[in-house]
Amino acid sequence: MSRLRNVAVVAFAQAPVVARDEHRMATEMLYPQVRRALADCGVERSAIDYQVAGSADYIDGRPFGFVGALEVMGSWPPTQDLHLEMDAAFAAHYAWIRMQAGDCDTALVCGHGKVSEGEPRRILNLELDPYYQAPIGLDPLATAALQASAFMARTGTTDRRLAEIAARNRAAGARNPDVQVRSSASADELARTPWAVEPLRTGYVPPLGESAVALILAAEGKAERMCDRPAWIHGTDQRIELQTLGARDLSRSPSARLAAERALAMAGATSAADVDLVELSAATPVEELILCEALGIDADRSSPALNPSGGPLVGHPLMMTGLIRLGEAFRQLAGRAGDHAVAGARRAIAHATNGHCLQQNLFWVLGTERRWT
Amino acid sequence: MSEFPPLHQEVVLEFPYKHSTGPVIGRFLAGLKEQKRIWGQRVRGQGVVVPPLGYSEVDGSAGEEWVEVQPTGTVTAVAVVHEPIEGLHPFTTSFAFVLVRLDGADTALAHVVKDDLARLRVGARVEAVWAPDDERQGTIRDIACFRVVAS
Amino acid sequence: MAEPPVEPIKYVDALVRLPYHYVAGDCRARYLRALKDKKILGARCSQTGKVFVPPLVNSPESLAPTDELVEIADRGVVTTFCIVNIPVIGRALELPYVVASIALDGADISIHALVQECKPDEVRMGMRVEAVWKPDGEREGSHEDILHFRPTGEPDMPRDAFLNRL
Numbered sequence: 232m233s234r235l236r237n238v239a240v241v242a243f244a245q246a247p248v249v250a251r252d253e254h255r256m257a258t259e260m261l262y263p264q265v266r267r268a269l270a271d272c273g274v275e276r277s278a279i280d281y282q283v284a285g286s287a288d289y290i291d292g293r294p295f296g297f298v299g300a301l302e303v304m305g306s307w308p309p310t311q312d313l314h315l316e317m318d319a320a321f322a323a324h325y326a327w328i329r330m331q332a333g334d335c336d337t338a339l340v341c342g343h344g345k346v347s348e349g350e351p352r353r354i355l356n357l358e359l360d361p362y363y364q365a366p367i368g369l370d371p372l373a374t375a376a377l378q379a380s381a382f383m384a385r386t387g388t389t390d391r392r393l394a395e396i397a398a399r400n401r402a403a404g405a406r407n408p409d410v411q412v413r414s415s416a417s418a419d420e421l422a423r424t425p426w427a428v429e430p431l432r433t434g435y436v437p438p439l440g441e442s443a444v445a446l447i448l449a450a451e452g453k454a455e456r457m458c459d460r461p462a463w464i465h466g467t468d469q470r471i472e473l474q475t476l477g478a479r480d481l482s483r484s485p486s487a488r489l490a491a492e493r494a495l496a497m498a499g500a501t502s503a504a505d506v507d508l509v510e511l512s513a514a515t516p517v518e519e520l521i522l523c524e525a526l527g528i529d530a531d532r533s534s535p536a537l538n539p540s541g542g543p544l545v546g547h548p549l550m551m552t553g554l555i556r557l558g559e560a561f562r563q564l565a566g567r568a569g570d571h572a573v574a575g576a577r578r579a580i581a582h583a584t585n586g587h588c589l590q591q592n593l594f595w596v597l598g599t600e601r602r603w604t
Numbered sequence: 605m606s607e608f609p610p611l612h613q614e615v616v617l618e619f620p621y622k623h624s625t626g627p628v629i630g631r632f633l634a635g636l637k638e639q640k641r642i643w644g645q646r647v648r649g650q651g652v653v654v655p656p657l658g659y660s661e662v663d664g665s666a667g668e669e670w671v672e673v674q675p676t677g678t679v680t681a682v683a684v685v686h687e688p689i690e691g692l693h694p695f696t697t698s699f700a701f702v703l704v705r706l707d708g709a710d711t712a713l714a715h716v717v718k719d720d721l722a723r724l725r726v727g728a729r730v731e732a733v734w735a736p737d738d739e740r741q742g743t744i745r746d747i748a749c750f751r752v753v754a755s
Numbered sequence: 756m757a758e759p760p761v762e763p764i765k766y767v768d769a770l771v772r773l774p775y776h777y778v779a780g781d782c783r784a785r786y787l788r789a790l791k792d793k794k795i796l797g798a799r800c801s802q803t804g805k806v807f808v809p810p811l812v813n814s815p816e817s818l819a820p821t822d823e824l825v826e827i828a829d830r831g832v833v834t835t836f837c838i839v840n841i842p843v844i845g846r847a848l849e850l851p852y853v854v855a856s857i858a859l860d861g862a863d864i865s866i867h868a869l870v871q872e873c874k875p876d877e878v879r880m881g882m883r884v885e886a887v888w889k890p891d892g893e894r895e896g897s898h899e900d901i902l903h904f905r906p907t908g909e910p911d912m913p914r915d916a917f918l919n920r921l
Contacts (some may be wrong), residue, residue, distance in 0.1 A: 253610040254781040260810045266818075276818050292775035295653060302815035349775050353692050361623045361769050362633075363655045364714050368693040373701050376683030377714075381703070385728035386680070396623050401728030429684035473661040477703050478650060483680060611784035612776065619771040630763020643759045670758045691772065742764030 234240060235497070237451040237601045238330050241563075242268040243558035248411040248440040248546035251347035256481030257271025257291060260443035261343040262303040263381075268339070268445040272457035278304035279447070280335035282312050283326045285319030286550050290344040297377045300343050305336065311335070318342070318512070318592055322477035322581030324469060326448055336453050342444040342551025351439065362472060372436065374476060374587040378427035379517040382482040383430060383475045388433030388520060390430065396516035396530070397544060406571040411440040412545040435516050439546035444551045446558050451601065462564040462579070465602040466497030469593035476588060486583075487525035487592040494580075498596035503528050506578040506596070508563055510538040510556035514543045515581075518589055522582060525592075535580070536573045539563065553583020557595055558589060564599050628658030628667060633728050636746035644671045651710030654717050654718055655744065673708035675732035676753070678684070679714050680722055700724055704750060716749045723755035757812060782810050785824065791896035793888050797862050799823040808862040810880045829861035829901075830885035832912045833920045853878050856871055859921035870906035881911035 240331040244267035246252075269276060284303050288296045297314045306312060315322045319342030332470075332533050352370035359365040378465040382388060386519035399417040421434030447457065452460040470486035470493075473479050491503060503509065503526040513519035519537070530537065538544075540559040543552050560579035562568040568576075578598045585591040606736055625633065630654055635643045649662030652671045664737060681703040688695055696709035700721055703712035717724055724730075730750040740746040779787065786796045786809045798810030802819035808827050813820050836855035842848075853875050856865040870878050872887070884904040894900040 251778070253778055254608065255812075256778065256779045256783070259782065262813050274617050289773070292615065292773065292777065302811065303813060303818075305818040306918050345778070349773060353773055356692060357771065361621070362625065362767050365769070366744055366767070367701070367714060367716055368689075369701060369714060370689070370692060373683045373685060377681040377701060377703060379725060380683055381681040417695060425816045426684065426686050427684065429682075475657070475661060475711065477680075477705075477714050478653065478661055481703075553856050608781040608784055610781075611779035613779065615775045615777065617771075617773045617775060621769045621771060622766040623769060625767060627763055629767075631759040631761070633764040633767070634762060635759030637764065641759070676867060707821055729787060733881060734780050743767060 239454040239463045240561040241449045241458035242271040242447040244268040246392040246430035246443045248442045257345045262447040277340045281338040283322040284341040285322040287346045318553035336450045340446045344550045345441045378481040378588040385482040391517040394418040398542040404545030443547035445524045460565040462561040462597045464492040466596040468493035471591040484525045494594040507576040508573045509580045511582045512553045512584045623634040637740045638744040641678035649734040654709040677704040679728045720752040723752045729754040788896040790893045790900040795827040800895045805863045828860035833882045869903040871903040883907045883909040
């Protein structure tokens with residue numbers, strides 16, 4: 232493994248996830264997070280070389296709506312800018328790549344979009360091909376349920392097991408002031424909730440919610456001046472699978488397995504089980520189990536801590552859930568995780584996903600020390 | 605700026621699309637409409653793909669010969685929708701999405717089951733129910749749904 | 756038959772129909788509601804003093820907040836304009852018509868509006884114009900409360916007065 236540039240997360244600002252912000256547009260929710268991230272680093276906007284955002288115009292209901300975010304990201308004097316119609320975690324990955332290429336030393340990564348303004352189950356039906364899959368009306372909750380069905384059939388996982396995982400995430404979320412669902416719930420209670428799409432109960436899936444996030448990346452030499460405890464990126468990789476659901480084994484995630492292997496190899500780590508915490512963009516307990524299997528982590532053991540933030544179950548703002556996982560890993564390593572801190576955390580894994588049924592997966596491995604010296 | 609009574613606007617965006625199909629998707633759909641037959645395509649890295657795209661999703665190579673598959677198959681995944689969404693889902697009362705590996709195919713077809721949901725589970729045997737002759741239009745819904753034949 | 760029909764089905768029709776439930780945000784809501792009272796609001800940048808209309812929560816130039824709301828006059832100057840000769844779907848405007856960038860008195864950027872009650876070839880850069888509002892009782896607090904702008908008859912403004920507000 233050749234030597235790469237040490238890059239760190241140096242700031243993360245998030246609007247608390249809410250069902251619907253009645254007083255701010257998406258970009259107006261983002262503005263204070265941009266200001267806060269810059270203030271946390273003690274820098275002016277001019278210190279940022281590159282800006283990149285993740286959002287989806289279809290979520291916004293505005294063709295080219297993403298351009299509106301330029302107004303709140305500090306795009307003047309003219310700056311290098313990029314936008315991805317993906318979770319903002321992938322925008323961070325792109326910024327990391329540009330830093331490795333030497334194009335920039337600092338980057339502002341933003342996620343924005345108000346899920347309440349549209350109807351995501353209708354919108355995300357359009358992510359499927361228009362010939363065979365979209366016309367039968369598949370929506371993301373239905374496809375997640377198909378994946379759950381396939382996984383439960385292969386492994387014998389029970390409804391009770393899903394309830395227990397959901398209860399664990401709810402308990403963690405109760406300690407996180409930035410999530411939407413702030414009350415814990417027992418496995419018994421969650422197992423009594425009605426079907427969302429069977430075999431997934433409403434208690435096992437997130438409510439719709441929105442937020443705005445800003446995260447700053449900085450390369451070695453600058454990161455140390457912007458944050459007292461930067462979270463250094465040790466490894467990262469992302470892989471994608473086939474688009475056709477029926478052509479995949481939905482009960483497994485080969486792309487997550489491969490992306491995790493590559494990220495861990497870059498990080499010089501032998502096993503995902505060696506880190507202190509893992510933040511997964513798992514919107515259902517089945518996704519969590521599939522990802523743990525891909526990572527080679529036993530979901531029943533107490534270490535590494537799984538989703539100490541509560542994970543997406545307690546707050547799932549589309550287009551930025553993955554960036555929040557990276558931000559939560561930063562908070563843990565930088566000692567800023569407050570009541571939901573994992574004591575003594577030194578290494579973390581953060582995950583992001585895109586598409587139906589974990590079609591595309593991105594992993595970060597981070598640590599309190601530099602990877603390359 | 606102080607909080608203020610919210611101002612709302614309801615808008616419906618509508619975009620009509622005519623998606624071009626191409627020689628493989630187009631002929632598969634013609635097979636449903638005119639022959640009531642289900643055609644797969646042998647594809648490198650995937651075996652017999654149903655429904656076919658004309659290329660391999662694994663390595664991008666062009667699909668090879670046509671292979672007919674049976675209208676019967678085995679369910680590999682079931683998702684039961686108890687509260688259908690109007691204008692999105694194909695039925696207004698409970699139904700299930702399924703993945704069905706048709707006999708002779710190496711991939712599963714995504715489709716729907718309307719009746720007999722209590723007997724529907726992974727491993728169930730199902731068969732295609734065709735839309736009537738004058739209602740088939742050359743879409744995946746020329747198969748109206750699947751029905752359970754053995755559970 | 757060893758293959759499906761030779762003639763393919765050429766198209767799959769798909770009507771994408773997506774309902775949206777927008778929130779204007781307090782900033783724009785205040786601006787729109789003020790139109791009902793024949794008031795045009797702008798917002799002043801806390802760092803540069805530049806006034807934006809319609810108001811924003813921050814200046815796109817300086818990134819500083821624009822918390823201070825100010826009232827802008829409903830008259831100003833045509834900075835640039837075009838004469839439209841082709842019909843637009845969904846609007847029943849008599850052709851040809853003039854769309855202008857109008858720098859209102861007190862604002863540092865222009866808004867777009869129709870200029871009517873004159874011949875298109877009479878419109879020129881520097882021409883003074885004023886808003887024509889819907890009558891009292893018909894205004895609802897929307898952009899349509901301003902019907903169009905018309906010439907005031909005042910002398911043209913010199914270029915320096917509006918060249919940086921195009």
